[in-house]
Amino acid sequence: MLDIQLLRKDLAAVALRLASRGVTLDTTRIEQLEASRREIQVRTQDFQARRNQLSKQIGQARGKGLDTEVLMTEVTGLGDGLKAAEERLAGIQEELSALLMTIPNLPHESVPAGKGEQDNQEVRRHGVPRSFPLPALDHVEIGENLDLLDFPTAVKISTSRFVLMRGPLARLHRALTQFMLDTHSQEHGYEEVYVPYLVNADSMRGTGQLPKFEEDLFRLSNGMYLIPTAEVPVTNIVRDEIIPADNLPIRLVAHTPCFRSEAGSYGRDTRGMIRQHQFDKVEMVQFVRPEDSYDALEELTGHAEDILQRLDLPYRVVTLCSGDLGFSAAKTYDLEVWLPGQSTYREISSCSNFEAFQARRMQARYRTEKEGKPGRPELIHTVNGSGLAVGRSLVAVLENYQNADGSVTIPEVLRSYMNGASIIARE
């Protein structure tokens, strides 16, 4: 959510910055609503002040046994006007806040202008894609040849866009998860947290999934939602909290399954594990002081990159252009891993600074200090990123570590999680 003050003060500038995301702001409508809000709110509060004053006088008069008829007559006369003003004000504020909830975040000044994916800017590359004597297989062929990856059975049990993994492959998937969690919690300074996978609508509103993107979510019959990312439960830990300044920054990491309905991506990535309704992810979240959030974004992106480097997977870092930014993000780096089976880089992590956008929705604040004295609560900044998407990491390992005989070498750093094994081969 944007700061309503900013819209009041400089609506044209806000509209301009949103235009770079391809979003058109109805400035006329906002100006109209603001003008009437202002007028009606002042009138309503005047009514309320008068009523409070009179009611207080009635109470005092009764206490002294005096006659209250004159006072009663005046206060009764306020009734209709007050009620009408209150109702109109409520209506306007509801409309304003509903509108405000659908406006995306403003891109940071360092974000390149652009319409879509093609305008994203590559920042750096790391690692060199390995060359294969024969055309590299994709993860589906590799996994199915090993009899460890089973899509048909997953479809039987559930439906399309689900997967069944067996034996050493299932274990490799778990090994990746453990490795990521251990690295972030033991070496990068994150506290590991275990969180609910079902959340309420307030939490979804807090991080920005609702009200605009309900169709991307799985909603349960009791009104709760399956999380599309650990970002939702982890970030909402600080909803409606005032954090002592000394506690910042807070760094949290969680592993969760993620559920996405993938409405609107029919026909995209239908083959394989790239785009599933259910996948696992390790997510890093940081709560920081506003002045620190861009440093935190660089740091957190580095933590995600460290996982790729330790797995020795080639990747590149891309800055999303204004038109490709997610709803809540002010700036995003995507990490794209090299997939030999597709001969292309594919997103494996997304690291974003949301500035105060989520914090404002959540009322997540910290207590500032001024010359040693406690100051006013101010909104924190939230930063998060995948570290990494586990399913896609597995895909990357299979494709980058495949051997000519159909086996797959296990990356060094995962072997301790695989009972010392160095290879996955057909039995």
Next chain:
RNA sequence: GGAGAGAUGGCAGAGUGGUCGAAUGCGCCGGAUUCGAAAUCCGGUUUGGUGCUUGCACCAACGGGGGUUCGAAUCCCCCUCUCUCCGCCA
């Protein structure tokens, strides 16, 4: 699933129709005292919003929503959540 109790400030806890945004205690902040500290004493200490003369005024909020009333933390209705006991259960 059944029965009962409850939800008030950072915490504990009072308040059942009127000067209550809320007693009291604890905590926290500042000051006094002290060589320093403890103890003690004094003062301060919720959040969101609006207006303008930017320092003041006003509005709203006692789990959430609605109602009664001139006036609601207090009365009524609905919802949510928490706790206790029983049942079930990893």
